[in-house]
Structure formats: C-alpha cells, structure tokens
C-alpha cells in the first residue's frame with residue numbers, strides 16, 4: 001500500500017459485519033418482498049411523532065446541529081431524574097462505546113466482557129490497541145458476573161455488561177448486579193449497555209441508572225434505535241457521573257449527532273404510546289415465535305427481548321443462504337460456544353410466519369411435533 005505504514009493493530013482489525021440490507025439482498029437475488037429479521041429493529045416502524053418532528057425540521061437543514069444536544073439532554077435528564085451534565089449523546093450507542101474506549105484506554109489497557117456478547121465491544125477496544133479480556137458465558141448463555149469480576153485486574157479500565165445481552169437474549173437480575181458492583185468497586189468503569197431495556201418485563205431486571213444515582217462507578221447506555229424505531233438516524237445516549245461524562249466529551253466529535261436525530265429523539269421520547277404498543281406487540285410475537293420453535297423441536301435460548309438466538313443443527317453459513325433464497329434475512333452468529341447459531345429478530349406476525357415457513361422447508365419438523 002502507498003504512503004505511511006499502517007499500524008499493525010489497525011491492519012489486524014476485524015471489520016464489523018452488519019445485518020444485510022434489504023436492498024442488497026434484492027439486488028443479489030433479483031427478488032423483492034424480502035423480510036429482514038437481522039438487526040433487532042422495531043418492525044412496526046418509527047414513532048409517528050418522531051417522523052412528524054423530522055418533517056418539521058427539514059427547512060433548517062442548512063444549519064449545524066446544537067453540538068451539545070442541549071434540548072434532548074435536558075429532556076433525558078428530566079426523564080431519568082439526573083443532572084444534564086450526566087448525559088452524553090452519541091451517533092447510536094455504538095459511538096459511545098467507541099468514545100469510551102478512546103477516552104479511557106491506552107496501549108495494553110484492558111476491557112473485560114462476556115465472550116457471548118455484543119461484538120462492538122471487541123472492535124472498539126481493538127481500535128485503540130487495547131486488550132479485550134473475554135469471559136466464557138454461563139451454560140444458559142448468561143453473563144458469568146463473578147468470573148467477570150475476577151477478571152478485572154490492574155490494567156482493566158472498562159467492563160462492558162450487555163443487559164439484556166445481544167446476541168443471547170439473556171439478562172442478569174438486580175441481586176447479581178449488586179454483588180458485582182460491590183466486588184468491582186471503583187477499580188474499573190462498569191458500562192451497562194441497556195439497548196433493549198424497554199422490552200424487558202421481568203420484575204428483577206435492574207435499571208442501572210439507579211446505580212449511577214447511588215454514586216457507583218457506572219455508565220448506562222441506552223438507544224433510540226430499538227423500541228423508538230429510529231435506527232436509521234443514529235442516536236443513543238449515556239448516563240454517568242458528571243466527571244465521567246466530561247471525560248468522554250473530550251473525545252466526542254463536535255457535531256456527532258445530527259439535528260434530525262436530535263428532534264426525532266426528543267419527539268419519540270414523548271411518544272409513550274408508541275413505546276407501549278411496540279413493547280406489547282413484541283411480547284406477543286416473541287411468545288409466538290418461541291412457542292413455534294419449541295413445537296418444532298428447534299433449540300433456542302429463551303429471550304427477554306426482541307430477538308431469539310436459535311441453535312440450528314446444521315451449518316449456519318449454508319442455512320443463512322437458504323433463508324435468504326426464501327426472502328428471509330437472519331443474522332448468523334459466530335464465536336466461542338455459538339456454533340451454528342443464528343439470531344432472529346421478532347418481526348410482525350407476517351414476517352415471523354415467513355421465517356417459520358422457511359424454517360419448515362429447511363428443517364422439517366420432528367416426527368410427532
């Protein structure tokens with residue numbers, strides 16, 4: 001390659017592979033009517049209030065956004081009962097994950113997380129030449145919090161906990177988080193990634209913003225990409241102590257969230273009805289999907305959120321292509337303990353039925369099922 005030598009750690013970086021866009025599959029296969037169940041989006045669409053706010057803001061597109069996102073941060077602070085200085089916005093919560101790595105880690109510093117968790121943690125850590133320390137999941141594909149606490153060492157700067165976890169769909173309850181935070185104390189910043197928070201209905205599911213308020217060394221990440229239906233606009237946020245937010249702000253690019261994303265998020269935040277109906281829809285369809293998998297004798301990890309990790313009995317690469325030929329995009333998942341696993345997002349009833357029909361063709365139901 002021309003020019004200066006690219007650092008080894010950059011050359012070695014794995015590239016994030018997103019869920020396949022519908023248009024790409026349509027182009028490749030020359031088919032239409034594709035169902036995408038690969039990226040855990042809201043199948044009902046964006047909050048209508050957010051759409052109206054975006055339309056109303058179009059005439060001001062020649063202006064730069066408010067770089068600090070004051071109005072949205074103020075609304076989020078009020079919503080969560082924290083100070084505005086405790087809120088930071090990102091172009092999706094993924095950007096905050098990357099900012100955290102840039103802000104807190106230098107060469108050979110470590111971040112600890114569960115082996116079967118969100119791939120972006122590893123990518124963010126490797127981008128800054130940090131060390132990713134991964135801890136095997138429990139047999140039920142949950143976070144092994146005692147083992148993660150034991151893996152926190154002198155060089156550990158960050159711990160990422162996905163709750164609920166992507167791609168497994170599992171969660172850890174309040175007592176486990178309490179024990180974990182007591183164990184880790186202030187030795188590392190604990191980042192609880194709650195992208196799917198709004199979907200969970202379990203009474204013991206912890207809201208880690210309570211831990212931020214209690215003065216624990218925690219940053220909570222949330223997003224507008226899931227239940228609010230704004231994945232295309234790229235907007236998420238973090239909540240932590242003011243000094244943690246100030247540190248992350250040092251590495252934030254000046255206009256990291258767009259004006260349209262900010263107005264849409266502000267409107268969506270007020271759209272309680274959209275959140276309620278989307279959550280209700282998800283609960284019903286998740287039960288349907290899992291019930292059908294069970295009936296067909298297909299193994300899966302019980303989920304508390306808007307996707308299901310399915311354990312197929314044959315090669316996931318081939319199955320992925322076979323699903324695609326039938327117009328259904330699922331997400332193949334790899335890595336330790338995830339052989340032949342695929343993640344399937346909860347869609348509309350029609351979309352879920354398309355997946356189940358394709359599944360029926362590819363994996364004939366067990367006799368008697």
Ligand SMILES: Cc1ncc(COP(=O)(O)O)c(C=O)c1O
Nearest residue numbers: 092093094118166195223225236
């Ligand atoms: C666990 C988890 N965290 C964060 C994100 C990032 O979401 P976004 O960058 O769209 O806010 C995702 C997206 O799939 C996720 O699964």
